[in-house]
Amino acid sequence: MAQGAKKTPLFARPRTWIIAMLAVAVAGFAISIELSRIHYFTHTDPGYNAICALNDKVNCEQVARSPYAVFLFMPISWWGLAAYLALATIAAAAGRVGRRHRGFGAGILFVAALLSVVVAGILAWISHFIIQSLCLFCMSLYFVNLILLVAAALLLRALRQNPVAAVVADVRHLLRQPALIALFAAVALIPSALVAWKLPVYWQHLGWKELPELPAGIDPNGAHWIGATDPVLTIYEFSDYQCPYCRFAHKSARTMITAHADKVRLVHKHFPVDAACNETVRTTFHDRACEFALAAECASQQDQFWAMNDALFAIQDRVRPDKIDPVYLAEQLGLDMPRFRACLTSAEPLARIRQNVDEGIHRKVRGTPTFFIGAQPYAGGFSPEVLRNALQVYEAMSQDRAAP
Structure with a gap:
């Protein structure tokens, strides 16, 4: 660094926000594991009492028992595991590839975080207005998704990129790197496919x-x-x-x-x-x-x-x-x-x-x-x-x- 040059502040460094997104995605993955555990025991153990089942209005068991806790033959929490694992992988790749290709992954991370907030909003609406019960761990994931979006926006700001240009740049780079496409697809799809294939359908019970x-x-x-x-x-x-x-x-x-x-x-x-x-x-x-x-x-x-x-x-x-x-x-x-x-x-x-x-x-x-x-x-x-x-x-x- 030239003498007298200003050191880049920590919060203005892209790497700061990449690491933040990686850490938050890992936290989301951990919470999704707990939600998966709650979903399983709620459906398989009649005597199970989850720590987050407080009353009729704040009750993760009630949410887990609803049909809205499953989407496309798999519990929502398992989709969360796949999503946060994919986000963590993209963030890790952004930190590594970004050393040679400045800004790589910022656009994909922003779009993924934005979609996660939209999904969180839909699930929150269903929980409040249809199921009429809230899940504390689910709400913590809504907060995780919001943090991911803020971190993704700050990453773009640190890179001085707008979202559209960042997405276009990421797509172009991926098209030149089929190995990266294969990696992301494997992380996102293979675990989900294996779970859907091997996981017992424990949440389906006899109808009345x-x-x-x-x-x-x-x-x-x-x-x-x-x-x-x-x-x-x-x-x-x-x-x-x-x-x-x-x-x-x-x-x-x-x-x-x-x-x-x-x-x-x-x-x-x-x-x-x-x-x-x-x-x-x-x-x-x-x-x-x-x-x-x-x-x-x-x-x-x-x-x-x-x-x-x-x-x-x-x-x-x-x-x-x-x-x-x-x-x-x-x-x-x-x-x-x-x-x-x-x-x-x-x-x-x-x-x-x-x-x-x-x-x-x-x-x-x-x-x-x-x-x-x-x-x-x-x-x-x-x-x-x-x-x-x-x-x-x-x-x-x-x-x-x-x-x-």
Whole structure:
């Protein structure tokens, strides 16, 4: 450097922003790994509780369970892994190739960062307005994408290039370097293709209409049951029809007991987290849960409890609770409508719901869903292994009682 020449400030050096983008892309990759882990366990472990599942409004599990968490046969988080890996590779190549070809990669990085912000905006809109729940780790990626865009813009500024000219220069350079094109394509496409090919489709579950039909009835205490007519093991489920956790956990429990349909019975107990019928609720939470429970009880008068149970849960896969009309569901089930409407205003079904709530309070139910296998509570759900172990214990107890 000539004597008296000014040293280029750190923030005016292109290399500073290339390194920044590389570091931020690595951070995005790490967050995507955690999101992939959450997505997997949310769909495969009914008892899993993610650290980011705070409530109905801020709940990464609820977002992970939505159909919007998968795009083109692969979880969004896996697309994120591929995208951040590709960005990191481009940034690393820009730092290396840029020593000989000043400015290489700046245009591609800017376009990629801009697209990532657009995608983040779309996903944020879906999360807020359609799923109606936010994911903290997803929001951190939105912030990562914004930082990438700012760093890409500052890189162009340091190079004194406009975005269009930078993109044109990058394309021209790539056309002269087919090896680089092959490298970027391999990084972006091969891992995604391998994952799509090898990854089990763990996020696909039986639809509500695909659940096997099982014997069902009402026990001597007036509780609705499904499963074994002469059970070895009885599981009690305290549930809320407006609770997204309950929707997933109930379907999971129904699927599990199908494998032991001659030995295991599932008994439904209402526990709406709604002040209209639950005195333990002090604030507005699931403001239609009591109404939905009432609809299920009134359907039971026409031997359609489980049909209404499934309809109430199923419709919430695509319709917000505030848009659901239980009367419409009753019509779709073919119920006697004058009888159903009369039941909705009668005291008897509401009394049964409150009786279930009182039982839940006595059993110290703190949230929904809560399952009881014997005296042991399982908040959120239980795994197939828990069911198998409990069944072995109860079968052994049954054999001991039968022994002379």
